Amino acid sequence: MRAGGARLVAAGILLSRLFGLVRQRVTAQYLGAGPVADALAAAFRIPNLLQNLFGEGSLSASFIPVYAKLLAEGRREDAGRVAGTILALLALFVSVLVLLGILFAPQLVWLLAPGLGQETQALAAGLIRIILPGLGLLVLSAWCLGVLNAHRRFFLSYASPVLWNAAIIAALVWRGGWQGAESAELAVAVAFGSVVGSALQLAVQVPSVVRLDRALRVGAGAARDEVRTVLRNFGPAVATRGVVQLSAYADTLIASLLGAGALATLTYAQAxxxxxxxxxxxxxxxxxxxxxxxxxxxxxxIAAALRARLESGRARIAFFVIPSVVGLIAFGRVMASALYEGGAFTRDDAAWVWAALAGSGVGMLAGTMGRLFSSASFALRDTATPMRFAALRVGLAAILGLTLAMTLPERFGWAPQLGVGLLTAASGIAAWLEYRLLRVHIERQLGALPPMGRVPVTLWACAALAAAVGLGVAAVLPTWHPVLEAVAILGAYGGSYLAMTRVAGVDGARRA
Known part of the structure; x- marks a missing residue:
């Protein structure tokens, strides 16, 4: 039962992420990694930043714990009134936010990516003004996600972004493939497609929300104590997300200073x-x-229940994330070539994406573990402590990123694009600090978690041996299409890892 919810979330995320990768592949096919791609990447940063600030992450931290507790206690009428009041307040707040974003779009672009050329910044500002109205719909969609998750309905809310990605893909194919539009016109089509996709993403969730919460009353007077609790926790949650977004802002700013195509390279790698x-x-x-x-x-x-869930969760995370880290480092170029190579995107571009992926692997395990421990803190109605730890991480990441990405390539005569890989590695180092602080904090609240023993060492060893198998397959393969190469190499790697962990008797292998 414990893993069931995670499987549904993972299935929904997998579906939406696959469509997201297809979207990035089609975007790379038509726009490559040039100035227009940089403008589009910068334009999506602003709505993504605002959505992350006021959308799923903040609502999950502040709304779900209160709403789920009311449901668990059988107070469905109060739960419905709380949900309705939060929806009304959120809609009003986001409307004002979108209006301000449209008015100050040029200033937002300048703050986010000052290293872009003047024409590229102007294009990005125009794209932001098109994209932002869809932001409000996406934030309301995040409210739907909170309601559905509290009712243990996980798949729909995490799969709904498929429609957002599909709308953008359709816009690219229609304007780029059938009508042969220029790159700037294609970027505009993508912006309009994102708004249509936002509306579809919200619309598909509303019927389920209404069916699950019959007591929902939009704007109705709610149990005031619970609403105040949500709003009180929402502030630190937004601040936490804001600190996290400062890290994304710093990465974007530094990447924009590394030369044309660096920001697009970072975006492709993050996908x-x-x-x-x-x-x-x-x-x-x-x-x-x-x-x-x-x-x-x-x-x-309650402490024993949370410890049990943390213990189970971190074991499952380790089983899957450790081979992901090794895979990004060993086969990042294979992945980038399979997904993006073709049209305006070359094999050299794939090599720079590989460097960024290798850097991302440095802190991937810490970042994923950190999410689990943050959830435990949110469940304890503590959203302020994760905010403080996130602030420390962002400060360290910014200092390291600026130092490594801006100085080392010039000092040692490396290609500037390698700075993107150093940038992602710096963020990973900082993620380990945040994870350590979160774990110490949670163990003080709940008691010490039992050590994982030799399991992590076994998983790292199995992943390394499986990577050797994959590299061996790569060495003997003839020159194939990048997608076929990826299927053969990554298939050998993944299959070997699963087989080795089963032989080693790792429990996660039996649940895979």
Whole structure:
């Protein structure tokens, strides 16, 4: 039962991420890694930043624990009134936010990516003004996700972004493939497609929300104590997400200074590296949050229940994320070539994406574990502590990223594009600090977690040996299409890892 919710979240995320990769592949096919691709990447950064600030992450941290607790206690009328009041307040707030974003789009672009050329910044500002209205719909979609997750309905909310990606893909194929539009016109088509996709993503979730929460009353007077709790926790949750987004902002700013194509390279790499983070970090953390929030009993019983879920969750994360890290380092070029190579995107571009993927592997395990421990903190109604730890991580990541990416390539005569890989590695180093702080904090609240023993060492060894098998297959393969090469090499790697872990008797292998 524990893994069931995580599997549904992972299935939904996998489906949406696959469509996201297809979207990135089609985008790379038509736009490559040039200035227009940079403008589009910068334009999506602003809505993504605002959505992450006020959308799923913040609502999950503040709304789900309160709403799920009311459901667990059988107070469905109060739960419905709380959900309706939060929806009304959220809609009003986001409307004002979107209006301000449209008015100050040029200034937002300048703040986000000052290294872009003047024409590229102007294009990005125009794209932001088109994209932003869809932002409000996506934030409301995140509210739907909170309601559905609290009712343990995980698949639909995490699969709904498929429609967003599909709308953008359709716009690219229609304007680029059938009408042969220029690259700037294609970027505009992508922006309009994103708005249509946002509307579809919201619309597909609303019927399920209404069916599950019959007591929902939009704008109705709610149980005031619970609403105040949500709003009180929402502030630190937004601040936490804001600190996290400062890290993304710093990465974007530094990448924009590394030369043309660096920002697009970072965006292409993140589309790949976020897949295992989402599948094996977000899925487990998201499914555990309502379960941990709904724990009842004495303080000792609640602590024991949360410890058990943390122990199970980190074992599942390790089993899948460790081979993901090794795979990104060993086969990042294979992945990038399979997904993006063709048209305006060359094999050299894939090599730079590989460097960024290898850097992403440095902190992937820490980042995914950190999500799980943050969920435990949210379940305890503590959203302020993760904010402080995230601030420390961002500060360290910014200092390291600026130092490594901006100085080492010039000092040693490396290609500037390698700075993107150093940038992602710096963020990974900082993620380990955040994870350590989160774990110490949670263990002080709940008691010490039992050590994982030799399991991590076994998983690293199995992943390394499986990588050797994959590299051996790569060495004897003839020159094939990049997709066929990826299927053969990654298939050999993944199959070998699963076989070796089964032989080693790792429990996660039996659940895979």
């Amino acid at each position: 790949i590296s976020m897949l295992p983070v989402s599948l094996f970090g977000m899925s487990i953390a998201a499914s555990e949050l309502p379960a941990m929030s709904g724990a009842t009993g004495s303080r000792e019983e």
